[in-house]
Amino acid sequence: MSETTKQRRVIVVGIPGVGKSTVVSELLELGKKKGLQITVANYGTVMMEEASRIYGVSSRDKMRKLPVETQKMLQIHAAQKIKQMPEDFVIVDTHLFISTREGYWPGMPVDVLQELKPTNLVLVSAEPEIILRRREKDSSRNRDPSTKESIERDLKVATSLLYSSSLICGCPALVVENLDDKAAETAENIVKAVEPK
Helix, strand or coil: CCCCCCCEEEEEECCCCCCHHHHHHHHHHHHHHHCCCEEEEEHHHHHHHHHHHHHCCCCHHHHHCCCHHHHHHHHHHHHHHHHCCCCCEEEEECCCEEEECCEEEECCCHHHHHHHCCCEEEEEECCHHHHHHHHHHCCCCCCCCCCHHHHHHHHHHHHHHHHHHHHHHCCCEEEEECCCCCHHHHHHHHHHHHCCC
């Protein structure tokens, strides 16, 4: 398969509580139904595999304690590994940013985007009230307290970074709404937008 004409390397991002993981699961199911070769690469997992292979690191906590320059190199190694995946659709499940006490850090810096060469960028979004309700109902996660205002700010940052990343990559950026109980429909909208015509 020619990478330039057929393969899709689609970065899917979304802030916590937006339902990105559910949408990614639906993308896998939809791919099976359509007979597509589809795989999901969780960026953090691929980084951890590379950290284990290269540095013998045994946990994400230990990986986070590596020197920043080493972590940057791991990001590049992970991008190279994902770029070599042969499936028709490679869904890259990652974060556009990480909120720290210092401010927002990009999850996909310029050098990583340039190495990964995505064909599409997709931001899964929802109304702040929906995200807040989903976060409050999710007892499986230990998240910092949220407000409607903090979620609105995170959505603005995510949208800005999405379009900035699109400019860097020279690929289209799509924002899809993930309404309640509509993850399958959201996945369908993503596939319709990114599948080769």
